[in-house]
Amino acid sequence: xxxxxxxxxxxxxxxxxxxxxxxxxxxxxxxxxxxxxxxxxxxxxxxxxxxxxxxxxxxxxxxxxxxxxxxxxxxxxxxxxxxxxxxxxxxxxxxxxxxxxxxxxxxxxxxxxxxxxxxxxxxxxxxxxxxxxxxxxxxxxxxxxxxxxxxxxxxxxxxxxxxxxxxxxxxxxxxxxxxxxxxxxxxxxxxxxxxxxxxxxxxxxxxxxxxxxxxxxxxxxxxxxxxxxxxxxxxxxxxxxxxxxxxxxxxxxxxxxxxxxxxxxxxxxxxxxxxxxxxxxxxxxxxxxxxxxxxxxxxxxxxxxxxxxxxxxxxxxxxxxxxxxxxxxxxxxxxxxxxxxxxxxxxxxxxxxxxxxxxxxxxxxxxxxxxxxxxxxxxxxxxxxxxxxxxxxxxxxxxxxxxxxxxxxxxxxxxxxxxxxxxxxxxxxxxxxxxxxxxxxxxxxxxxxx
Amino acid sequence: xxxxxxxxxxxxxxxxxxxxxxxxxxxxxxxxxxxxxxxxxxxxxxxxxxxxxxxxxxxxxxxxxxxxxxxxxxxxxxxxxxxxxxxxxxxxxxxxxxxxxxxxxxxxxxxxxxxxxxxxxx
Numbered sequence: 087x088x089x090x091x092x093x094x095x096x097x098x099x100x101x102x103x104x105x106x107x108x109x110x111x112x113x114x115x116x117x118x119x120x121x122x123x124x125x126x127x128x129x130x131x132x133x134x135x136x137x138x139x140x141x142x143x144x145x146x147x148x149x150x151x152x153x154x155x156x157x158x159x160x161x162x163x164x165x166x167x168x169x170x171x172x173x174x175x176x177x178x179x180x181x182x183x184x185x186x187x188x189x190x191x192x193x194x195x196x197x198x199x200x201x202x203x204x205x206x207x208x209x210x211x212x213x214x215x216x217x218x219x220x221x222x223x224x225x226x227x228x229x230x231x232x233x234x235x236x237x238x239x240x241x242x243x244x245x246x247x248x249x250x251x252x253x254x255x256x257x258x259x260x261x262x263x264x265x266x267x268x269x270x271x272x273x274x275x276x277x278x279x280x281x282x283x284x285x286x287x288x289x290x291x292x293x294x295x296x297x298x299x300x301x302x303x304x305x306x307x308x309x310x311x312x313x314x315x316x317x318x319x320x321x322x323x324x325x326x327x328x329x330x331x332x333x334x335x336x337x338x339x340x341x342x343x344x345x346x347x348x349x350x351x352x353x354x355x356x357x358x359x360x361x362x363x364x365x366x367x368x369x370x371x372x373x374x375x376x377x378x379x380x381x382x383x384x385x386x387x388x389x390x391x392x393x394x395x396x397x398x399x400x401x402x403x404x405x406x407x408x409x410x411x412x413x414x415x416x417x418x419x420x421x422x423x424x425x426x427x428x429x430x431x432x433x434x435x436x437x438x439x440x441x442x443x444x445x446x447x448x449x450x451x452x453x454x455x456x457x458x459x460x461x462x463x464x465x466x467x468x469x470x471x472x473x474x475x476x477x478x479x480x481x482x483x484x485x486x487x488x489x490x491x492x493x494x495x496x497x498x499x500x501x502x503x504x505x506x507x508x509x510x511x512x513x514x515x516x517x518x519x520x521x522x523x524x525x526x527x528x529x530x531x532x533x534x535x536x
Numbered sequence: 537x538x539x540x541x542x543x544x545x546x547x548x549x550x551x552x553x554x555x556x557x558x559x560x561x562x563x564x565x566x567x568x569x570x571x572x573x574x575x576x577x578x579x580x581x582x583x584x585x586x587x588x589x590x591x592x593x594x595x596x597x598x599x600x601x602x603x604x605x606x607x608x609x610x611x612x613x614x615x616x617x618x619x620x621x622x623x624x625x626x627x628x629x630x631x632x633x634x635x636x637x638x639x640x641x642x643x644x645x646x647x648x649x650x651x652x653x654x655x656x657x658x
Contacts, residue, residue, distance in 0.1 A: 364619040366604070366626045390621040397624050453618040453629060526562040533624045535559050535570055 089238030091230045092130075093179065093219055094399045095123070095138035096429025096528075097247025097496065106143045107183035107221065117156035120144050120182035122167045124174055126531030127215065128373055128398050133241060134230065136177055136217060137399050139529035142167060155199060157182070168207060175534035178207055179217040179228075190222035190255065192229065201229075201236075209234035219243065226253040246399050246428050248495040249281075249488030250376060260284075266351070267307045274489035279307060285486045288312035288375035290363045290391060292339040294326030294466050295405045296381035298475030299482075300343045301328050304350040306483060312371050313343040314359040326468035363391055373398050377485050379478050380404045383464065385439055385447045389524070392426060392433040397530045399428040403481050404438065405474040407503070409465040419470055419505035423477045424515075430497045431515040434524035470505040477501055477510065537593060542567050545590070545643045552644040559587075559623060566591045568623065571647070574602075576654045579609035586647070587627055594641030597634075600650040601627035608657055615658055 095103070107119050121143035125136035144159045152158030171178045180200060184190055192200065200218045207216035208231035219228035219240060228240035243253040262280035263271070271279055287308050289296050292315040300313060319327060319334040319342060327339070329346030340358040347356050359371045364387070372378055378395050380388055380402060388404060395402045407421035426432045433439045484490040498515040518525055542558060546569055550556040555572040567590040573583035585603040604626055607613055617630035632653040636646075 362619055364621040364626055369621055369624070369626055394621050394624065452631070453620065454616060454631070521564045523561075523565055526565045527623070530561060530624060533559075535557070536625060 087229070087236045087239055089230070090133045090241035091217070091228075091238040092133055092135040092241055093123075093125070093138070093217075093226070093228065093243045094135050095243070095245055096399055096427070097245055098429035099138055099141055100245045100247075103141045103143075103181065104221075106141075107181070112146055115149065115151055118182055118184075120157055120159075120180060123179040123181055124167075124171050124176035125179055125217075126175075126397070126529045126534075127177055128531040130374055134215075134238065135398070135531070136179055136215075136230070137397075137529040137531045138179075139174060139176055140170075142170070152199075155195065158199070164203065164207070168210065175530075177215040177217065178204075179219055180204060181219045181221065183221045190220050190225040190227045192218065192220050192227055196220060204229070205231050205234050205236075208232055221253070224253065224257045225255055227255050246401060248427065248484055248490060248492060250401070250485055251488075252284075264307060270306065274483065274487050278483075278487040278489065281487050282307040282483075283309040285482075286310040286312065286374060286376050287482055287486075288314060288372050288378045289343075289381060290314045290368075290372070290378065290387075291381035291383070292317070292327075292343050293323060293381070294328075294468050294471035295407065295475050295478075296379070297326075297328040297330070297339075297343065297346070298468075298472045299379050299381060299405075299478050301346055301350070302476065302479035303482060304347040304354060306479060307351070308354070308482070308486070310355040310357065311343075311347055312357040312359065312375055313340050313347075314361070314363055314368050314371060315339045315343075316361045316365075322463070326466055326471060328468070328472075363387060363394075369394060372400075375400055377482055378402050379482065381406075381475075381478075384451075385443050386453060388433060389439050389444060392439065393524045393527050395426075396428065396432050396524050397527045399529055401428065401485055402426045402433060403478045404433060405471075405478050406438075407466065407471055407474060407505075409467065409470070409505075411465050416467075416506070419467075421470065421474050421503040421505065423474050423481070423501040423503070425481050425495060425498045425500075426515075427495070427498045428528060431518045432522060432524035432528075435517070435519040435522050436500065436515065439524075467505075470503075473505070473510070474503060537567055537590065539563065545569065545593075548642075548644050549588070549647065553586075553647060554583075561623065567593070569598075569643075574647070574651065576606065576651065579657055580654045581606045586650075587622065588643070588647065589622070590643075593643075594638050597636045597641075597646050597649075598643065599629070600647070601629050604628050610658075612658065614653065 123138045124140045128135040148159045148163035204216045204218045217230045226243040230238040245251045260280050324330045338360045340360040344356045344358045404424045410418040500513045502511045553571045559570045560568045569588045571586040574586040576582035584606045587601040589599040614630040620629050634649045
């Protein structure tokens with residue numbers, strides 16, 4: 087069993103699970119609680135990620151007495167779980183908790199009871215997955231089964247909120263201290279350096295907003311930057327493309343960003359993806375990210391990325407700026423930064439990507455419109471893009487290091503920017519839209535029919 | 537669209553075009569149907585997977601997406617096409633107009649009309 091897998095879960099769903107598992111015995115017949123997560127799957131380059139969609143605690147009416155075990159339940163409940171897993175095309179993951187104070191591991195008793203159950207669940211169909219995970223206060227362990235064979239050990243349980251928390255099989259902290267980040271570490275804590283160096287952030291759209299974001303994230307010390315844009319530099323881009331040189335015309339923007347990042351820190355890993363985010367290479371690159379920052383013009387592209395991120399339980403930070411001018415004087419200059427977290431409202435729950443906005447764009451500028459060389463470019467000012475980009479970079483920092491209070495952004499947020507007044511106003515996102523098409527794909531991961 | 541209507545559409549498409557299945561992200565979302573092997577005329581790559589999305593059925597025709605592997609003799613995708621990320625994968629959408637009337641809307645007819653696009657070689 088050489089492989090590794092990740093269990094990824096939105097903070098709000100983890101809170102539900104954690105409260106249940108920590109609640110303690112309901113009576114003298116049990117000494118622990120357990121339940122099943124139903125998960126989508128994303129097959130990433132170095133691991134499979136199980137993406138939690140639903141939590142089903144074992145109800146008291148399904149419990150049976152089994153001498154020597156802290157908790158046992160009947161086969162009917164397993165059948166209910168398998169039935170729901172089939173309906174959702176999901177993987178059942180048995181989760182329970184130890185309060186040992188040592189590094190979490192599946193005990194001999196866990197394995198004696200759990201292995202046959204989980205192995206048999208995974209054996210019901212060819213290629214089928216099932217898993218078992220145990221959590222401790224600060225560590226986690228688990229085994230992923232495929233078709234009756236133990237295939238991978240848990241590498242990390244990732245709780246996606248602000249911050250994104252990784253729980254690994256051991257509690258040993260990984261220290262990192264880069265001299266160039268000394269003053270940042272003084273501000274947001276000595277542990278921030280290691281967290282930033284482990285982080286992978288994707289930036290889609292590398293013009294006035296995206297190039298600013300890339301530059302700041304490179305300075306902040308993000309370990310891996312994924313830069314996605316199929317466009318090349320043209321003379322009229324250079325008024326707002328941070329990091330561009332006078333002789334860059336004709337170069338891929340993604341390559342220019344790679345050069346910019348390496349001019350700050352040659353050790354930063356860069357994945358330059360010179361294609362659209364809807365291209366298979368773009369989709370594959372986005373799925374690897376811990377955080378996605380979208381800096382694109384089109385609303386339908388935002389919607390696609392938002393849904394893809396939601397499928398893979400990845401937070402999205404979106405920035406956008408709209409300037410209205412009479413040709414000589416700026417009349418309006420409004421922008422927004424939106425943070426959308428898994429388990430909380432997505433971009434399609436907000437007015438940014440309402441059905442009316444998407445329908446209007448489809449009428450006036452259908453897909454492919456931006457490839458038309460005669461399409462008029464929208465007015466932009468680099469310094470106004472820069473303010474939004476700075477706030478986006480702050481939010482990446484918050485997600486990766488947790489420098490903000492955890493409950494401040496638990497439901498995501500919207501920062502409205504009025505560049506005429508120079509004002510940035512924050513509103514927490516409120517409720518998810520009923521039957522939201524973006525949220526409907528939360529945790530689905532890879533297409534099950536692929 | 538209720539569950540019976542969804543099943544009826546999927547069944548009709550399966551009879552006409554071979555294996556088809558409901559791949560909608562949730563029962564309360566627009567019907568998405570995957571046609572596993574739609575036959576396209578030469579010189580286009582065939583058979584090919586096609587995906588239909590019934591967003592405002594029957595008032596508007598279903599959206600039609602074709603597998604990215606579909607190319608003509610020169611190895612080019614249909615002109616005026618664009619890639620779309622749908623249901624976690626990459627699909628190709630193309631512009632193609634045909635008359636549509638809500639009265640008598642038929643999903644099989646809709647797919648047949650979409651497929652006539654491939655009578656053009658580029």
